[in-house]
Amino acid sequence: MSPNPLDIQSLVSDLRSTLTSTVLTPDSPGYTERIVRWSKTIPNNADIAATVVGCRKYGVPFAVASGRHTTSDASSCEDGLIIDLHLLNIVSVDPDARTITAAGGCIWRDVDEAAAQHGLATVGGTVNDRRRHGLIIDNLLSVKMVLADGSLVTASKQSLPDLFWAVRGAGQAFGVAVEFTFRAHEQRNPVWAGKLLFPLDKVELVFKFANDLMGTSDGDSAVMINISTSPRANGELAIAVAVFHNGSSESAQSIFQPLLDANPLVREVAERPYSQLNGMMNPTFRDRKRSVDKGAAYTIPLRPEFVRDVLAPEIRRLHSQIPASEETMILLEFYPTNKWSEIPVEATAHGHRGNFQNIMIAPRWKYAEHDAIAKQWALNVAGLVVKEREEYGPPIEEPITEYGNYDHLSARPRGVYGMNLERLVEVKKVYDPDNVFNKWYPLLKE
Incomplete structure (x- = not known):
């Protein structure tokens, strides 16, 4: 109303x-x-x-x-x-304590550049996730928040630990975060990273490499794979691989040689400062038309046949249904899961931990009249990912939830927070019983 x-x-x-x-x-x-x-x-x-x-x-x-x-x-x-909060973007670094404090309006570029001046880094956005150090919330030491009653509090393991547990995964439901303090890690050496582009007929080679990498990486190497059309592939569907290695070109090439030897259409890889990694993906996420994201989880190994025979035809089907949808993409993460899986799911409110990967289904289109078609397409593709996982994926012990940051359509609180939902609701009743902060997976019913 x-x-x-x-x-x-x-x-x-x-x-x-x-x-x-x-x-x-x-x-x-x-x-x-x-x-x-x-x-x-x-x-x-x-x-x-x-x-x-x-x-x-x-x-x-x-x-x-x-x-x-x-x-x-x-x-x-x-x-x-x-x-x-976008002007609230001040960052301070304590190199002796190895901490980074960032105001609530900062973007990761602000944090990365400030930390780099001291040879430090922390776990950040999609590209520069440091899988040797777990998730972003695993490196969060404290958060300063304005609560629903207007009070300003600091939550940490020592102060308001129940609130600190809750905001590490459901912070939007508890207040306005105005300041974060993160644990920092030494990062003085450059990293080897960039983009490789392959025609779709290299799908078996690319996904075999990605699957194998997850079984051999010590946490210093990872890839993200984007299936979308590319002008560099004459406007056809192609496979863009964002590669990352926390080390020199020489050590990276010994790992990524199968891709480098596969005659990529584009080869834009080099040693670069760690602080540049987030910006590396900016061209992929350029100014958007109409857009929505939908997430799903899959397990390793992922069958190349699924990408070639299911995902690629689905993108083509959307192109045939909706004009000006050529910027649509399907993004698959291949990150080592060991570090974040060491922490029990119930240790933070974040319900999405385990030996599985995330996929982001991202239709992009131009006209409002196609909104319903695009959103339903994303839901359908997510369902196909779940079906593939259930039919062909290896069995895993932990329950699989939704990654909330990738799901803007259909997930419910139970699907995002899993076994943590009941405890979250109880903490919510303490700090925001009137449900003032009710956006994005509301925890209390109106």
Whole structure:
């Protein structure tokens, strides 16, 4: 239900008289460019707290946006207010303690570049996940948050440990994260990384290599594989392989030689600073048209026949159904799972740990009239991945959940948090019993 317009006006009046940040409304200069309700100047924690309390007072819905790297609607709000953190992007590094503290609006480039000045790095985004050190949340030491009642708290293993458990996997359901402190790791040497592109007829070779790598990598080598059309392959479906090795070109070539010897259409690999890894994938995730992401999990080894005979035809089918959908991609991760699997699933709220990999099904299209077709296509392909895993994948002991960051369509809280859901609900009742933070896998029913 939309809020009363008079309540919105009252909220705007209160905020403009209270905040140091500028409040933008549809009649404000610059509103169209930002499409946000406030944050023309750098927000502070008091502003954020006052905004949360004001929204509750007047019954105005709100959402929180930081890096905006999502295709879900969790960072947007119709007939309400957006707390935009993107200018809250300060990073500080303590090289002696080996910690990195990043404000809530930072993107990984901010963190990577600041850490690199001290020969350090932490586990970050999709490309520079450091599988020798587990998941991002396994390297999180503390988080400062504005809660639903406007209070500012710091959660860690020593302070509010129940909240700290919950936010490592479900932070969006508990408050506005305004500051993170991460454990840092020494990273002085450059890494060998880049992109190789192959025609689709090399599918057996590429996926045999990726499967084998997962059985031999010590955590220093990984690949991501993207199936999509490419201008470098005359507009046909191709296999783009993002390669990573935490070491020299010489040591990398001994591992990746089967791919290097396979006459790739594109060979753009080199030693580079570790801090550049996140940006390496930027051309893949260029400015989007209409888009949505859907996740699923698969197990190793993945049959090349599944990619060639199921996934590739599905992409072609979407192209035939929807004009201007050529930027659609299916992205498969091949990361060593040993480190993150050492930590029990119940140790954090994140329910997605185990000896399995993630696939991101990402339709991209142009016209709103095709929204339903594209979303249903993504759901159908995810179902095919699950069917493949159940019919041909090796048995594994742990239950398989959904990776929430890749699923913006159909997952339910149980599917994301698995065995942790009941405990999450109990912690939610303590810190946000009124369900103020109800975006993206809400834990309490309205």
